[in-house]
Amino acid sequence: MPPFLTNLGTRLAAGLRRVAAYAKGSSRRKWLLAILALPLALVLFTLALIPFTPSISDITKAKTERPAQLISADGKVLSEYRWANREWVALNRVAPHVVNALIATEDHRFYEHWGMDWRRTASSVVHTLRGDPQGGSTITQQLARNLFPEEIGRSRTLTRKLKEAITAIKIEMSYSKDEILETYLNTVPFLYNAYGIEMAARTYFDKSADKLNLLESATLIGMLKGTAYYNPVMNPERAQARRNTVLAQMVKRDKLDKAQFDTLQKRPLRVDFQRQSEATGLAPHFAQQLRKTLIAWADANGYSLHADGLLVHTTIDSRLQAFANQAVARQGKQLQGIADTAWAQRSAWNPQSDLVQDFVRDTPEYRTAVEQGATPEEALKTLVADTAFMRTLRQNKTRVQAGFMAMDPVTGHVLAWVGSRDFGQDPFDHVQQARRQPGSTFKPFVYGAAFEQGALPTDTLMDEAVEIPLGGGQVWRPTDGGPPSDEPMTLADGLALSKNTITAQLMHKVGPAHVAELARAMGVRESKLELVPSLALGTSPVTLREMVSAYGTIANAGRYVSPVLITRIEDRHGKVLQTFTPPPAEKVLPVGVAQTLRATMRGVIDKGTGRAIRTRYGIQGDVAGKTGTTQDNTDGWFILMHPRVVAGAWVGFNDGRVTLRSDYWGQGAHSALPMVGDFVQQSFRSQVLDGKDRFIDEQDPSAVGNAMAGMRSWVMDLFGRDAPGQPPGQPGQPGSYPPPLPPGTLPPVIREPDLLPLPEAPVRSPTPPAEQMVLPPLSPAMPPPVGVRPPGGQVPGAEVPP
Numbered sequence: 001m002p003p004f005l006t007n008l009g010t011r012l013a014a015g016l017r018r019v020a021a022y023a024k025g026s027s028r029r030k031w032l033l034a035i036l037a038l039p040l041a042l043v044l045f046t047l048a049l050i051p052f053t054p055s056i057s058d059i060t061k062a063k064t065e066r067p068a069q070l071i072s073a074d075g076k077v078l079s080e081y082r083w084a085n086r087e088w089v090a091l092n093r094v095a096p097h098v099v100n101a102l103i104a105t106e107d108h109r110f111y112e113h114w115g116m117d118w119r120r121t122a123s124s125v126v127h128t129l130r131g132d133p134q135g136g137s138t139i140t141q142q143l144a145r146n147l148f149p150e151e152i153g154r155s156r157t158l159t160r161k162l163k164e165a166i167t168a169i170k171i172e173m174s175y176s177k178d179e180i181l182e183t184y185l186n187t188v189p190f191l192y193n194a195y196g197i198e199m200a201a202r203t204y205f206d207k208s209a210d211k212l213n214l215l216e217s218a219t220l221i222g223m224l225k226g227t228a229y230y231n232p233v234m235n236p237e238r239a240q241a242r243r244n245t246v247l248a249q250m251v252k253r254d255k256l257d258k259a260q261f262d263t264l265q266k267r268p269l270r271v272d273f274q275r276q277s278e279a280t281g282l283a284p285h286f287a288q289q290l291r292k293t294l295i296a297w298a299d300a301n302g303y304s305l306h307a308d309g310l311l312v313h314t315t316i317d318s319r320l321q322a323f324a325n326q327a328v329a330r331q332g333k334q335l336q337g338i339a340d341t342a343w344a345q346r347s348a349w350n351p352q353s354d355l356v357q358d359f360v361r362d363t364p365e366y367r368t369a370v371e372q373g374a375t376p377e378e379a380l381k382t383l384v385a386d387t388a389f390m391r392t393l394r395q396n397k398t399r400v401q402a403g404f405m406a407m408d409p410v411t412g413h414v415l416a417w418v419g420s421r422d423f424g425q426d427p428f429d430h431v432q433q434a435r436r437q438p439g440s441t442f443k444p445f446v447y448g449a450a451f452e453q454g455a456l457p458t459d460t461l462m463d464e465a466v467e468i469p470l471g472g473g474q475v476w477r478p479t480d481g482g483p484p485s486d487e488p489m490t491l492a493d494g495l496a497l498s499k500n501t502i503t504a505q506l507m508h509k510v511g512p513a514h515v516a517e518l519a520r521a522m523g524v525r526e527s528k529l530e531l532v533p534s535l536a537l538g539t540s541p542v543t544l545r546e547m548v549s550a551y552g553t554i555a556n557a558g559r560y561v562s563p564v565l566i567t568r569i570e571d572r573h574g575k576v577l578q579t580f581t582p583p584p585a586e587k588v589l590p591v592g593v594a595q596t597l598r599a600t601m602r603g604v605i606d607k608g609t610g611r612a613i614r615t616r617y618g619i620q621g622d623v624a625g626k627t628g629t630t631q632d633n634t635d636g637w638f639i640l641m642h643p644r645v646v647a648g649a650w651v652g653f654n655d656g657r658v659t660l661r662s663d664y665w666g667q668g669a670h671s672a673l674p675m676v677g678d679f680v681q682q683s684f685r686s687q688v689l690d691g692k693d694r695f696i697d698e699q700d701p702s703a704v705g706n707a708m709a710g711m712r713s714w715v716m717d718l719f720g721r722d723a724p725g726q727p728p729g730q731p732g733q734p735g736s737y738p739p740p741l742p743p744g745t746l747p748p749v750i751r752e753p754d755l756l757p758l759p760e761a762p763v764r765s766p767t768p769p770a771e772q773m774v775l776p777p778l779s780p781a782m783p784p785p786v787g788v789r790p791p792g793g794q795v796p797g798a799e800v801p802p
Helices: 003-023 028-052 056-063 096-106 118-129 139-147 158-174 177-187 196-205 214-223 236-252 258-264 284-300 318-344 354-361 364-371 376-384 387-397 439-452 491-496 500-510 512-522 533-537 544-555 591-606 673-685 703-719
Strands: 068-071 077-081 311-314 401-407 414-418 460-462 468-471 474-476 488-490 566-570 576-579 624-629 636-642 645-652
Touching (some): 068 284, 077 284, 096 139, 096 177, 096 214, 139 158, 214 236, 284 311, 284 566, 318 401, 318 414, 318 645, 318 673, 354 387, 364 376, 401 544, 401 673, 439 500, 439 624, 460 491, 460 500, 491 500, 491 591, 500 512, 512 533, 512 544, 544 636, 591 624, 636 673, 645 673
Antiparallel strands (some): 068 077, 311 566, 401 645, 468 474, 566 576
C-alpha cells in the first residue's frame, strides 16, 4: 500500500482517539458525534483505497484471458503460455453437483447479493470477537483474491478486506452471476499444480469435471476451506469428514434429501489420484527458449503473454518437428537399452569404485548429510547402502540424452528443435544450452580454411604418425583408430574417412587462429574457441545450434544466415503487431571455396564415415555431412546438409564421465547419425522435403574466386582432366557430382539481388594470398614424454568408418 495511505490510516486512528478523549465525560451529543465519526472515517479510508484496486477494464480483461499460442509455419498450435496448469471449461461442462455444493457451502445467498453479503459479514465479525474466527467472504470476494492476489493481498487486515470488497463490487458490475461462477471454478487452486475444477477432477478422480458424481463434487468443494488440510490423498479422514459437512450444508439449503444424505455420508472416500503434467506441446524446448524473449517483447509493447491471446507465428514445421521427435525417441530408446545393459554390470556400477563414489558425493543428499553433522565417510557409507537411492542415482546418471535441430540454410528458418529425449524428465536444452566438444564435426572448418588458402581436395599428405610441438617440451601426437597406412592420402579422402593425422597436419599449416576465425564467421559465434592445435579435432565445447548454423553456411555457398525462430506476432483477432525480418546474409566464405568444401563433404556420405545414410536409410539425394566422436566416445555427433535443410544431432549423457561403454555405439556414426537419417528419410517419404533437390554451383564474381578458378584450371591442365565425353557419375556413388538441374527445379538458393556482393562479416580478417598455402612435410620434433595432451581439452577419439 502507498505510504501516504498508511499515514492516512494512522492519522484517522489518532483522530478517533482524540474524538474518544473529547467525548469522555461529555454530553450525549458529543458521544453521538464520536460514534458518527467512526463510519465517516471508514468511508473516507475506503474511498481513498478505490484507485488502488483493479480497474473495471482489468476485471473485464481477466474475464477474457487467453494465453499466447505458438503457431507452426503450417498453422498448428505448438504450445501455449499459461499462468498455471489448468484447462478452462464452460459452466455447462461442469457437473451441477459441483455448483450446488459450492453455493450451499460457500455462499448460499450468492444470487441475492451484489458482491458483499452484509449479514454474513456482520456474523463473521461477531464470531471473531467471541474468539471463533469465521470467514465472511462471498464467492465474488474469493474470486477477487484469486484474480488479483498481488493487488489485494492475503494478510488479515482491514485494508485487505476493504480492497476485497471494492473489487468484488466491481466484479459484480462486470460479470454475470454465471460468469462469476465459471471464472471462480476455473481459477481456484487444488494442490499438485492443478488449477481449476477440470484439472482437480482429473487429478483426484481421473475424470473430467462434467462426470463428477455427488460425493466427488462434495469432496473437491470441501477442499476449498483448506486444500492442504483437507487433502484427500494425504488426509483422507479429514477430507471425508469435510465432505460430509458439505453434504449436510446441501441438505440445509434444500439441495439434497435427508434420506439420501444419511446413505451417502457412510460411504468411503474413493480417490483415483493421477498427478497431471502440464501440456508441453510438440516443441517444448523451443517454446521454453522463446519464453523470455516473448515476455520481454510483450512487456515493452504493453501486452501480457499469459492473458492477451497473442498469436506467435514461428518457423517450426509441425510435420518435421513430429519426425524429429520420433527419430530422437526411437534411437534414444535403443541407446538407453544399451546403456542400461552396460551399466548394470557389477564391473561398471560398483559402489566401491571411485567414479560411483564421486557420483554420490555430488548429490544434494550427501551434502545435506554432511551439513547435518555426519562425517564424509559416514554420509558416503549410509548412502551407498541405500538401495533405492543408488538405483535412482544410476538411472539419473546413465540416462541417455540427445539434442536435434534442423534449419533451412537459405532462409535461416528453424524447422525442428528437440532439446532432450523427454522434456518432463530433462528440461535442459541440449540444442542451445549444452556446450559439448564437437569432435570431428569441427574438421570442415580446418579444410575450409585450407581451401580458402588455395589447397585442393586432390592435394595429398602422408598418412603417417604425426608429432606437433606445443612448446615447453610438450608434443601432440594425434592418432586414429588404427595404425597409419604410411601412404599418401588426398585431402578429400582425409575428410571423408575422418583421418586425425591428415587433419592435424593441415591444421599445423593453416594455424588455429585462422581456423577459429573461420568457424566464428560461419556460425560458431557464442562459444569460446581455444587457439590450440587440438582445436582441429573439436576440443572446444560448442552448442548444437552453432554447429548446425555453421553447416548452413556451407550449404548456402558461403553465406551465413542467422537462425530465425519467429516470423510475426499477431493479436487475438489476427492483426499483425510486428513482423520479424532476419538480418541480411553475410558472405563469410568465397562461393567457390564453400562449394569445394561442400563437394568434398559429399564423400563422407558416399564412401566415408556417414555412408549409412545411403546404405541403411536409402537416401540417394544430393547430401553431404560429417560425423563426430569425442575422447572415450563421450559425445556422438552427425550433421547432414541438403539444399533446403541442415539437420544435426548430438548424443551423450549430462555427466561427461558417463559413456555408452562401447567403441561401436559410442561412435557418432552409430549414435547420432540414425536420428538424422530417420528424420530425413521420413521427410523425403512424406514429401515434406523434396529428395530430388540438388545443390547448384554458382560462379563467384569476386577477384579471389576468379583467381582460384584460374589456379584450379592451371592445375587440371598440368595434371590432366577427365577424358572428353566421360559420363558423369550417378548421384550417391563415390566421387560423383550431380549435374546442374534445369531452371525452376529447385526454389532458387540465391535470388537475383543476392548475386551482388553481400556485406562482409566483421569477425574475419582479410584472406591470406593463395600462395601462402604450401604443404611440405612436417619438420621432425624432439621426442618428449609420450601421452602429453594439448591444452584446451582432451583429444577426441578416432572415428572408424562403418
